[in-house]
Amino acid sequence: MNTTLKTFGFAAAVSIGALPALAAEEVKIGLPSWTGAQAIGHLLGEVVTSRIGGKVEYVPGNNATIFQAMDQGKGDIDVHPDVWLPNQESFTNKYVKGAGTVVLSSNPYEGNQGFCVSKDFGEANNITDIADLGRPDVAALMDSDGNGKGEMWIGAPGWASANVNEVKTRDYGLLDFIEPIRAEESVKTARIRDSIAKGEGYAFYCYKPHAVWFMFDVQMLSEPTYDPAKYIMVQPSDDADWYNKSMVATKDALKDVQIAWSKSLEERSPAIAEFFANFALTADDVSGLAFEVSANGRDPAEVAKEWVAANSDRVDAWLGL
Numbered sequence: 001m002n003t004t005l006k007t008f009g010f011a012a013a014v015s016i017g018a019l020p021a022l023a024a025e026e027v028k029i030g031l032p033s034w035t036g037a038q039a040i041g042h043l044l045g046e047v048v049t050s051r052i053g054g055k056v057e058y059v060p061g062n063n064a065t066i067f068q069a070m071d072q073g074k075g076d077i078d079v080h081p082d083v084w085l086p087n088q089e090s091f092t093n094k095y096v097k098g099a100g101t102v103v104l105s106s107n108p109y110e111g112n113q114g115f116c117v118s119k120d121f122g123e124a125n126n127i128t129d130i131a132d133l134g135r136p137d138v139a140a141l142m143d144s145d146g147n148g149k150g151e152m153w154i155g156a157p158g159w160a161s162a163n164v165n166e167v168k169t170r171d172y173g174l175l176d177f178i179e180p181i182r183a184e185e186s187v188k189t190a191r192i193r194d195s196i197a198k199g200e201g202y203a204f205y206c207y208k209p210h211a212v213w214f215m216f217d218v219q220m221l222s223e224p225t226y227d228p229a230k231y232i233m234v235q236p237s238d239d240a241d242w243y244n245k246s247m248v249a250t251k252d253a254l255k256d257v258q259i260a261w262s263k264s265l266e267e268r269s270p271a272i273a274e275f276f277a278n279f280a281l282t283a284d285d286v287s288g289l290a291f292e293v294s295a296n297g298r299d300p301a302e303v304a305k306e307w308v309a310a311n312s313d314r315v316d317a318w319l320g321l
Helices: 002-013 016-022 035-052 063-072 089-098 119-124 130-134 136-141 160-171 185-198 270-278 283-294 300-310 312-318
Strands: 026-031 055-060 079-085 102-104 109-118 150-155 178-182 203-208 218-220 255-262
Touching: 026 035, 026 063, 035 055, 035 079, 035 270, 035 283, 035 300, 035 312, 063 079, 063 089, 063 102, 063 255, 079 089, 089 102, 102 270, 109 119, 109 185, 109 283, 119 185, 119 218, 130 136, 136 150, 150 160, 150 185, 160 178, 160 203, 185 203, 255 270, 270 312, 283 300, 300 312
Parallel strands: 026 055, 026 079, 150 178, 150 203
Antiparallel strands: 079 255, 102 255, 109 203, 109 218, 109 255
Protein backbone atom coordinates (compact mmCIF):
# COMPACT_ATOMS: atom_id res chain seq x y z
CA MET A 1 0.00 0.00 0.00
CA ASN A 2 2.75 2.50 0.97
CA THR A 3 4.79 1.71 -2.17
CA THR A 4 1.73 2.11 -4.38
CA LEU A 5 0.84 5.44 -2.84
CA LYS A 6 4.42 6.69 -3.12
CA THR A 7 4.64 5.80 -6.81
CA PHE A 8 1.24 7.34 -7.51
CA GLY A 9 2.21 10.51 -5.68
CA PHE A 10 5.46 10.84 -7.64
CA ALA A 11 3.70 10.31 -10.97
CA ALA A 12 1.09 12.90 -10.07
CA ALA A 13 3.74 15.35 -8.96
CA VAL A 14 5.45 15.35 -12.34
CA SER A 15 2.21 15.88 -14.25
CA ILE A 16 1.87 19.27 -15.87
CA GLY A 17 -0.81 20.46 -13.48
CA ALA A 18 1.32 19.71 -10.42
CA LEU A 19 4.53 21.46 -11.50
CA PRO A 20 4.07 24.53 -9.24
CA ALA A 21 4.00 22.23 -6.20
CA LEU A 22 7.60 21.25 -6.88
CA ALA A 23 9.09 24.70 -6.50
CA ALA A 24 11.19 23.46 -3.59
CA GLU A 25 12.70 20.60 -5.62
CA GLU A 26 16.28 21.53 -6.47
CA VAL A 27 19.57 19.79 -7.10
CA LYS A 28 23.21 20.66 -7.66
CA ILE A 29 24.81 18.35 -10.20
CA GLY A 30 28.54 17.69 -10.05
CA LEU A 31 30.30 17.86 -13.41
CA PRO A 32 33.63 15.99 -13.74
CA SER A 33 35.80 16.98 -16.69
CA TRP A 34 35.22 14.07 -19.08
CA THR A 35 32.65 14.44 -21.83
CA GLY A 36 30.43 11.50 -20.89
CA ALA A 37 29.94 12.87 -17.40
CA GLN A 38 29.18 16.33 -18.77
CA ALA A 39 26.58 14.90 -21.14
CA ILE A 40 24.89 12.72 -18.50
CA GLY A 41 24.92 15.54 -15.97
CA HIS A 42 23.07 17.85 -18.33
CA LEU A 43 20.64 15.08 -19.23
CA LEU A 44 19.79 14.67 -15.54
CA GLY A 45 19.38 18.42 -15.27
CA GLU A 46 17.14 18.66 -18.31
CA VAL A 47 14.73 16.07 -16.90
CA VAL A 48 14.67 17.82 -13.53
CA THR A 49 13.90 21.22 -15.04
CA SER A 50 11.60 20.33 -17.95
CA ARG A 51 9.74 17.34 -16.54
CA ILE A 52 9.87 17.68 -12.75
CA GLY A 53 9.84 21.48 -12.64
CA GLY A 54 12.81 21.68 -10.30
CA LYS A 55 15.83 23.95 -10.15
CA VAL A 56 19.31 22.84 -11.24
CA GLU A 57 22.81 24.18 -10.69
CA TYR A 58 25.90 22.62 -12.29
CA VAL A 59 29.06 22.49 -10.18
CA PRO A 60 32.42 21.52 -11.74
CA GLY A 61 34.53 19.21 -9.60
CA ASN A 62 36.75 16.14 -9.49
CA ASN A 63 35.74 12.81 -8.00
CA ALA A 64 37.04 13.54 -4.50
CA THR A 65 35.33 16.93 -4.30
CA ILE A 66 31.98 15.60 -5.53
CA PHE A 67 31.93 12.60 -3.19
CA GLN A 68 32.94 14.70 -0.18
CA ALA A 69 30.14 17.17 -0.89
CA MET A 70 27.59 14.38 -1.32
CA ASP A 71 28.76 12.89 1.97
CA GLN A 72 28.28 16.19 3.81
CA GLY A 73 24.68 16.30 2.57
CA LYS A 74 24.35 20.09 2.71
CA GLY A 75 23.38 20.49 -0.93
CA ASP A 76 26.71 21.88 -2.15
CA ILE A 77 26.82 19.00 -4.68
CA ASP A 78 24.08 16.37 -4.74
CA VAL A 79 24.91 13.93 -7.54
CA HIS A 80 27.83 12.40 -9.42
CA PRO A 81 26.66 11.61 -12.98
CA ASP A 82 29.25 9.00 -14.02
CA VAL A 83 30.76 6.76 -11.32
CA TRP A 84 33.10 4.14 -12.79
CA LEU A 85 33.59 1.02 -10.68
CA PRO A 86 35.92 -0.35 -9.55
CA ASN A 87 37.96 2.75 -10.55
CA GLN A 88 36.23 4.91 -7.93
CA GLU A 89 35.73 2.10 -5.43
CA SER A 90 37.76 3.88 -2.77
CA PHE A 91 35.03 6.55 -2.71
CA THR A 92 32.05 4.18 -2.83
CA ASN A 93 33.58 1.98 -0.13
CA LYS A 94 33.98 5.02 2.10
CA TYR A 95 30.74 6.87 1.48
CA VAL A 96 28.27 4.26 0.17
CA LYS A 97 29.24 1.10 2.08
CA GLY A 98 30.94 2.79 5.03
CA ALA A 99 29.25 6.05 5.98
CA GLY A 100 25.99 5.28 4.16
CA THR A 101 25.70 8.94 3.16
CA VAL A 102 25.79 8.34 -0.60
CA VAL A 103 23.42 6.18 -2.66
CA LEU A 104 24.69 4.26 -5.71
CA SER A 105 22.36 3.54 -8.60
CA SER A 106 21.47 -0.09 -9.29
CA ASN A 107 21.11 0.58 -13.05
CA PRO A 108 24.66 0.62 -14.46
CA TYR A 109 25.82 0.56 -18.06
CA GLU A 110 28.96 -1.36 -19.14
CA GLY A 111 32.32 0.32 -19.58
CA ASN A 112 35.52 -1.01 -21.17
CA GLN A 113 38.94 0.58 -20.66
CA GLY A 114 42.25 0.21 -22.45
CA PHE A 115 44.84 1.97 -24.59
CA CYS A 116 44.38 3.01 -28.20
CA VAL A 117 46.27 4.12 -31.28
CA SER A 118 44.92 5.23 -34.63
CA LYS A 119 44.27 2.33 -37.00
CA ASP A 120 46.60 3.81 -39.60
CA PHE A 121 49.47 4.06 -37.13
CA GLY A 122 48.77 0.59 -35.73
CA GLU A 123 48.54 -1.11 -39.10
CA ALA A 124 51.59 0.65 -40.54
CA ASN A 125 53.77 -0.44 -37.61
CA ASN A 126 52.17 -3.75 -36.59
CA ILE A 127 50.97 -2.40 -33.24
CA THR A 128 48.28 -4.63 -31.77
CA ASP A 129 49.28 -5.18 -28.13
CA ILE A 130 50.26 -2.88 -25.27
CA ALA A 131 53.73 -4.46 -25.28
CA ASP A 132 54.32 -3.09 -28.78
CA LEU A 133 54.52 0.41 -27.32
CA GLY A 134 57.75 -0.70 -25.66
CA ARG A 135 59.47 -1.37 -28.97
CA PRO A 136 62.19 1.26 -29.56
CA ASP A 137 61.04 1.87 -33.15
CA VAL A 138 57.47 2.54 -32.03
CA ALA A 139 58.52 4.74 -29.12
CA ALA A 140 60.66 6.83 -31.46
CA LEU A 141 57.66 7.44 -33.73
CA MET A 142 55.67 8.65 -30.71
CA ASP A 143 58.35 11.06 -29.47
CA SER A 144 57.09 14.51 -30.44
CA ASP A 145 59.32 16.55 -28.11
CA GLY A 146 62.66 14.83 -28.79
CA ASN A 147 63.28 13.65 -25.21
CA GLY A 148 63.82 10.05 -26.29
CA LYS A 149 60.47 8.74 -25.06
CA GLY A 150 57.11 8.44 -26.75
CA GLU A 151 54.20 10.26 -25.13
CA MET A 152 51.07 8.41 -24.01
CA TRP A 153 48.08 10.18 -22.48
CA ILE A 154 46.96 8.26 -19.36
CA GLY A 155 44.05 10.48 -18.24
CA ALA A 156 43.23 13.84 -16.73
CA PRO A 157 44.40 15.14 -13.35
CA GLY A 158 42.16 13.81 -10.57
CA TRP A 159 41.01 10.72 -12.46
CA ALA A 160 41.31 7.45 -10.56
CA SER A 161 41.85 5.71 -13.90
CA ALA A 162 44.90 7.90 -14.55
CA ASN A 163 46.44 6.56 -11.35
CA VAL A 164 45.76 3.00 -12.53
CA ASN A 165 47.31 3.76 -15.92
CA GLU A 166 50.41 5.29 -14.33
CA VAL A 167 50.95 2.05 -12.42
CA LYS A 168 50.23 0.00 -15.54
CA THR A 169 52.82 1.92 -17.56
CA ARG A 170 55.39 0.93 -14.96
CA ASP A 171 54.29 -2.68 -14.50
CA TYR A 172 54.02 -3.33 -18.23
CA GLY A 173 57.71 -2.36 -18.42
CA LEU A 174 57.12 0.70 -20.59
CA LEU A 175 58.75 3.49 -18.57
CA ASP A 176 62.09 3.21 -20.41
CA PHE A 177 60.27 3.96 -23.64
CA ILE A 178 57.03 5.76 -22.79
CA GLU A 179 56.35 8.99 -20.90
CA PRO A 180 52.90 8.94 -19.22
CA ILE A 181 51.15 12.27 -19.68
CA ARG A 182 48.29 13.70 -17.59
CA ALA A 183 46.32 16.50 -19.20
CA GLU A 184 42.72 17.54 -19.71
CA GLU A 185 40.78 15.42 -22.16
CA SER A 186 40.52 18.27 -24.65
CA VAL A 187 44.32 18.19 -24.96
CA LYS A 188 44.19 14.47 -25.79
CA THR A 189 41.49 14.96 -28.41
CA ALA A 190 43.44 17.73 -30.11
CA ARG A 191 46.59 15.58 -30.08
CA ILE A 192 44.77 12.62 -31.66
CA ARG A 193 43.44 14.84 -34.44
CA ASP A 194 46.85 16.42 -35.00
CA SER A 195 48.75 13.11 -35.01
CA ILE A 196 46.38 11.59 -37.57
CA ALA A 197 46.57 14.66 -39.80
CA LYS A 198 50.38 14.62 -39.71
CA GLY A 199 50.78 10.85 -39.87
CA GLU A 200 52.53 10.77 -36.47
CA GLY A 201 52.45 8.15 -33.75
CA TYR A 202 50.39 8.62 -30.62
CA ALA A 203 48.91 6.36 -27.94
CA PHE A 204 46.27 7.25 -25.38
CA TYR A 205 44.01 5.88 -22.69
CA CYS A 206 40.63 5.10 -24.22
CA TYR A 207 37.35 3.72 -23.04
CA LYS A 208 33.88 2.78 -24.18
CA PRO A 209 31.46 4.46 -24.25
CA HIS A 210 33.12 7.59 -25.58
CA ALA A 211 32.82 9.98 -28.50
CA VAL A 212 36.30 9.04 -29.74
CA TRP A 213 34.87 5.94 -31.44
CA PHE A 214 32.67 8.19 -33.59
CA MET A 215 35.31 10.88 -34.10
CA PHE A 216 38.37 8.93 -35.25
CA ASP A 217 39.33 5.54 -36.69
CA VAL A 218 41.08 4.06 -33.66
CA GLN A 219 41.76 0.61 -32.25
CA MET A 220 42.12 -0.67 -28.69
CA LEU A 221 45.30 -2.62 -28.00
CA SER A 222 45.18 -6.05 -26.40
CA GLU A 223 46.44 -6.50 -22.84
CA PRO A 224 46.97 -9.53 -20.61
CA THR A 225 43.59 -10.98 -19.65
CA TYR A 226 42.19 -9.54 -16.43
CA ASP A 227 43.63 -11.34 -13.42
CA PRO A 228 42.64 -10.10 -9.95
CA ALA A 229 45.88 -11.52 -8.52
CA LYS A 230 47.83 -9.13 -10.74
CA TYR A 231 45.50 -6.18 -10.22
CA ILE A 232 46.21 -4.67 -6.83
CA MET A 233 45.40 -0.98 -6.97
CA VAL A 234 45.71 1.39 -4.02
CA GLN A 235 44.35 4.88 -4.68
CA PRO A 236 45.93 8.08 -3.26
CA SER A 237 42.80 8.64 -1.17
CA ASP A 238 43.60 5.40 0.67
CA ASP A 239 47.37 5.64 1.09
CA ALA A 240 49.96 8.32 0.39
CA ASP A 241 52.35 5.57 -0.77
CA TRP A 242 49.78 4.30 -3.28
CA TYR A 243 52.18 4.09 -6.23
CA ASN A 244 54.65 1.79 -4.51
CA LYS A 245 51.95 -0.34 -2.92
CA SER A 246 50.08 -0.91 -6.19
CA MET A 247 50.73 -3.54 -8.83
CA VAL A 248 48.68 -3.64 -12.04
CA ALA A 249 49.92 -5.90 -14.83
CA THR A 250 46.63 -6.92 -16.39
CA LYS A 251 43.72 -5.48 -18.30
CA ASP A 252 40.94 -3.87 -16.31
CA ALA A 253 37.81 -5.88 -15.74
CA LEU A 254 34.73 -4.59 -17.51
CA LYS A 255 33.24 -1.71 -15.54
CA ASP A 256 29.88 -0.88 -14.04
CA VAL A 257 29.11 2.80 -14.58
CA GLN A 258 26.24 4.54 -12.83
CA ILE A 259 25.17 7.70 -11.04
CA ALA A 260 25.44 8.32 -7.30
CA TRP A 261 23.65 10.88 -5.14
CA SER A 262 23.60 12.23 -1.62
CA LYS A 263 21.23 10.28 0.62
CA SER A 264 20.14 13.59 2.11
CA LEU A 265 18.51 14.39 -1.23
CA GLU A 266 15.78 11.86 -0.39
CA GLU A 267 14.54 14.25 2.31
CA ARG A 268 15.36 17.56 0.64
CA SER A 269 14.11 16.75 -2.88
CA PRO A 270 12.35 13.37 -2.83
CA ALA A 271 10.94 13.52 -6.37
CA ILE A 272 14.41 14.13 -7.80
CA ALA A 273 15.91 11.35 -5.68
CA GLU A 274 13.27 8.90 -6.91
CA PHE A 275 13.95 9.90 -10.51
CA PHE A 276 17.66 9.23 -9.93
CA ALA A 277 16.83 5.76 -8.60
CA ASN A 278 14.99 4.94 -11.84
CA PHE A 279 17.45 6.58 -14.24
CA ALA A 280 19.21 4.22 -16.67
CA LEU A 281 21.23 4.62 -19.87
CA THR A 282 23.07 2.26 -22.23
CA ALA A 283 26.67 2.57 -23.37
CA ASP A 284 25.40 3.48 -26.85
CA ASP A 285 23.27 6.27 -25.35
CA VAL A 286 26.32 7.75 -23.68
CA SER A 287 28.57 7.41 -26.75
CA GLY A 288 25.96 9.20 -28.85
CA LEU A 289 25.54 12.03 -26.38
CA ALA A 290 29.31 12.43 -25.97
CA PHE A 291 29.79 12.44 -29.74
CA GLU A 292 27.37 15.33 -30.19
CA VAL A 293 29.22 17.33 -27.54
CA SER A 294 32.83 16.45 -28.48
CA ALA A 295 32.77 15.96 -32.22
CA ASN A 296 30.05 18.38 -33.20
CA GLY A 297 30.93 20.97 -30.57
CA ARG A 298 27.37 21.31 -29.35
CA ASP A 299 26.26 22.68 -26.00
CA PRO A 300 25.59 19.67 -23.72
CA ALA A 301 22.45 21.38 -22.44
CA GLU A 302 21.09 21.64 -25.98
CA VAL A 303 21.98 18.00 -26.70
CA ALA A 304 20.24 16.90 -23.50
CA LYS A 305 17.11 18.89 -24.32
CA GLU A 306 16.95 17.30 -27.77
CA TRP A 307 17.48 13.79 -26.37
CA VAL A 308 14.71 14.17 -23.78
CA ALA A 309 12.28 15.37 -26.45
CA ALA A 310 13.14 12.42 -28.69
CA ASN A 311 12.92 9.81 -25.92
CA SER A 312 9.80 10.81 -24.04
CA ASP A 313 8.68 7.22 -23.42
CA ARG A 314 11.94 6.34 -21.66
CA VAL A 315 11.82 9.54 -19.64
CA ASP A 316 8.21 8.77 -18.64
CA ALA A 317 9.37 5.37 -17.38
CA TRP A 318 12.06 7.02 -15.24
CA LEU A 319 9.36 9.23 -13.76
CA GLY A 320 6.94 6.39 -13.07
CA LEU A 321 4.38 7.65 -15.60
